[in-house]
Structures are given as C-alpha cells and as structure tokens.
Amino acid sequence: MDQKRSLGFAVAAVAAAAATAATCFGDALGLARSPTGAGNAAVEAPFDTSAHPVDMLQSASPWLLPAPESPRSLRGKVVIVNFWTYSCINSLRALPYLRAWSQRYADKGLAVVGVHAPEFGFEKDPANVRLALDQLDVRYPNLQDNDYAMWRAFANRGWPGIYFIDAQGKVRGYRLGEGGYAEGEQLIRTLLAEAGLDLAHVPQTAIEGAGVEAQADWADLGSPEAYLGYAKAVGFASPGGLNPGAARSYAPAASLSRNRWDLAGIWKVGGEYALLERSPGTIRFRFHARDAHLVLGGAADGRPVRFRVTIDGRAPSASHGVDVDAAGWGEVKQDRLYQLIRQPGEIVDRTLEIQFSRPGVRAYVFTFG
Known part of the structure; x- marks a missing residue:
C-alpha cells in the first residue's frame, strides 16, 4: 500500500493477527472490512522507522500550524503523529478521534501532530491546506511534507498512518488505516500514565463523526x-x-x-x-x-x-x-x-x-x- 490510500483498517505485515484485515494486503476486491478482534491492536512501528522520531519533527519544516511554543516543546510529551492528506476520505474519517484526543489530553501531556503528505498536486499548495485545516477545525500542529521527508523517516505506508510515541521518544504503536480507535485511546492513556500523569478524572466518552467524517458502512x-x-x-x-x-x-x-x-x-x-x-x-x-x-x-x-x-x-x-x-x-x-x-x-x-x-x-x- 505504499503511497496509496487505505480503504479501512489495514495493519503492517509484521502483525500476524492482521492477516484477516483486508485492503491493500490481499483482499481480492481491494475492499475494506470492518476490523474486529485481534486485528485491532496497534502494532510495532515499521522496522526502518527513525529511532528518534521527535528529533525528526523538531528539525522539520514548514509548519502550517506550529506547536504552541516551538517544535522543541514536543520533547518529553506523549506524541501522536498522524500522516494524512486532506482530500482522502480515510484521513477525514479519522479526524474526529484525533481532534477529541487532542482536546481531552493536551493539558495532560499529549501532543497530536499532523503530517500532511499530499497525494495530488493541489494538496501541495500551503494555501489549500491551510484552508482545509480551518474548514475541518483542525487546531493541533501540522507540518507540510511535500517532499515526503517525514514519510520516509517514519517509514510510513499510507493514509492515515498513526504513530504513538511515549514520553521518552520511542514509538510504541503504529496503526495503518482506519479503525481500532478505542484501543488507540487506551494506548494513549497507558503512555500518559507511564509518564506519571493522573487520568482518573478524564472520561472516555464515545466519539462520533458527522457528515463526511462519519464512519463508513x-x-x-x-x-x-x-x-x-x-x-x-x-x-x-x-x-x-x-x-x-x-x-x-x-x-x-x-x-x-x-x-x-x-x-x-x-x-x-x-x-x-x-x-x-x-x-x-x-x-x-x-x-x-x-x-x-x-x-x-x-x-x-x-x-x-x-x-x-x-x-x-x-x-x-x-x-x-x-x-x-x-x-x-x-x-x-x-x-x-x-x-x-x-x-x-x-x-x-x-x-x-x-x-x-x-x-x-x-x-x-x-x-x-
């Protein structure tokens, strides 16, 4: 699925449990199937992912929506990195969860970072991406990755590609495609708890997308x-x-x-x-x-x-x-x-x-x- 859209949830081939999970990894029709069971688990990062992902982000540019202080403020935080592109339906249907995670846990030590890696020529225009960020109500930091430098550094495989990075800067989970958001949030809470954050009063209420962001049938x-x-x-x-x-x-x-x-x-x-x-x-x-x-x-x-x-x-x-x-x-x-x-x-x-x-x-x- 290199540089293709993901239709539904598909995990990296290293996860044996994901053999039933469809899309670009063997479904004869190239169709998505709703993820269930073990295939929902976040898997290890691709073997060639950078060993220092936060350092890579700190040195990257241009930032369309920068971190509140600077990219260096990501150090010591739990970081979610989402590779996406704004015309991709799979990327759009993941946004309600990323927005909610950012809102719920930002003051608890979580930083959500979008890396916008375009598929089509018009998505390379920063003005188009900034307009999309505003219309989609995306307020967390976003990096423009027109030359796929971050994509290659993270060894990402498609849209959306979501990385879960702990407070020590190590990638602890990777998800390719849609699905398994409850498991993703539980991993976030685990990483924040490991960093000493108290989440006792942060509820895990249901997240639902509306309009074009509603989950597929x-x-x-x-x-x-x-x-x-x-x-x-x-x-x-x-x-x-x-x-x-x-x-x-x-x-x-x-x-x-x-x-x-x-x-x-x-x-x-x-x-x-x-x-x-x-x-x-x-x-x-x-x-x-x-x-x-x-x-x-x-x-x-x-x-x-x-x-x-x-x-x-x-x-x-x-x-x-x-x-x-x-x-x-x-x-x-x-x-x-x-x-x-x-x-x-x-x-x-x-x-x-x-x-x-x-x-x-x-x-x-x-x-x-």
Whole structure:
C-alpha cells in the first residue's frame, strides 16, 4: 500500500493477527472490512522507522500550524503523529478521534501532530491546506511534507498512518488505516500514565463523526476507490478506452456493471485527473455503498462550476450527500473531496451520474463508504 490510500483498517505485515484485515494486503476486491478482534491492536512501528522520531519533527519544516511554543516543546510529551492528506476520505474519517484526543489530553501531556503528505498536486499548495485545516477545525500542529521527508523517516505506508510515541521518544504503536480507535485511546492513556500523569478524572466518552467524517458502512461497502487519471485508472467502460493525455470525445457505455465507470463529452485524461475540455460533460459510476464521494478540482478561472448528480436517473432526494441538495445540485468551488451520495435506506447496486455545466473541472478519484 505504499503511497496509496487505505480503504479501512489495514495493519503492517509484521502483525500476524492482521492477516484477516483486508485492503491493500490481499483482499481480492481491494475492499475494506470492518476490523474486529485481534486485528485491532496497534502494532510495532515499521522496522526502518527513525529511532528518534521527535528529533525528526523538531528539525522539520514548514509548519502550517506550529506547536504552541516551538517544535522543541514536543520533547518529553506523549506524541501522536498522524500522516494524512486532506482530500482522502480515510484521513477525514479519522479526524474526529484525533481532534477529541487532542482536546481531552493536551493539558495532560499529549501532543497530536499532523503530517500532511499530499497525494495530488493541489494538496501541495500551503494555501489549500491551510484552508482545509480551518474548514475541518483542525487546531493541533501540522507540518507540510511535500517532499515526503517525514514519510520516509517514519517509514510510513499510507493514509492515515498513526504513530504513538511515549514520553521518552520511542514509538510504541503504529496503526495503518482506519479503525481500532478505542484501543488507540487506551494506548494513549497507558503512555500518559507511564509518564506519571493522573487520568482518573478524564472520561472516555464515545466519539462520533458527522457528515463526511462519519464512519463508513463497512458491512455494505462493495466498491473500492477508482482513480480517473490514466496512471491508476481501472474499470473504465466507454467504447474505445482511455486516450491518455489528449482531448477526445467519449461516449457512455451501453451498460455499466458494478465498479465500472464511463465518460461522456470531450475530456482530456491526464495522469492524475480527467479534465473537461468542453461542456457538457458527464461521468457515471455503478457502485455499491452507502456513501459516494468524488475528489474534484475547480476551473482555472476561479469561478464555481455547477454540477448535477442523479442516482439511477433520478434526483437523489433523501440520498443526497453533504455537498449537494435534494435535487442533486452542487458546485465546485475548491479543490477537495465532495460527498455526492449518502443513502439512508437499503444498499443495492446503483448508478451515480454527475454532469458539469461548463469546462475546466478536474475529476480525480471516486471513494466510497
């Protein structure tokens, strides 16, 4: 899973107990399964992780949200390091827990540190990341890791990658992907207690995400992420296939089976994204999941791009996501993940269609939950 998104909870291969835990380590469909039992335990850090992780953080830059005094104030604290990227649904669904841990234990000696390691080009722009930090209410320190220096130093494997470091600066646990948050918090409490902190009056109340941060419906998740750029694209169904790097008129497929997608209109498909060259333009995807998201980038002129979403040819109504209304209307204003569908009822195979009103929009990857 090197430099790929994690769909669900997947732990490092060194943990034999995690053999049933899916995703990029052997699930034939590349789908997540809800973590249970022993596979939830945090595991040892990758063998090539830096022996001095806090020292590495102290010397790193640039800091988008710095530590209250300085990065050197991390020494002697229990530190949680979260590798993430702001358009990744797996990273977003971990944020409620990281925020809550920071709020509960900051005055007890815990420091949560985000390391933003971008997947797409637009995530390298510090202005975009700062806007995302504000909109996502992330207040703990965050480092921009555009060149993956910290990623390599920690030997991280994907998003989210969460490291638990004790007050002596030793990595005591590592989690790759989503899940097992109760065990993660218990490890935090153990490390703080070892450092002499009294947690008797700090309750462990339930943590729940809302909106796009709500946990996935793992039991009904039948669709993996699907990239639209030719470098990672799979499942493309338009007649004639993809024409990498050149503008071309695409037609919809006669039919779509599960996890297949197509384009209609004139698109230029690059390595990272599909760019709509002339309007109108449409993307369809046949999916099986409660939630459907699409990472989108705005037009170069900076003006919003209106779009309309339908599900099985109809307005989504009660099945609309947070970024569209009941009639299916939304607009691309920023480069980020957009939640298009959240179904309240029975989950069956459905066809999502999104049509854009004008050219210039960039479509990167579908993700589901």
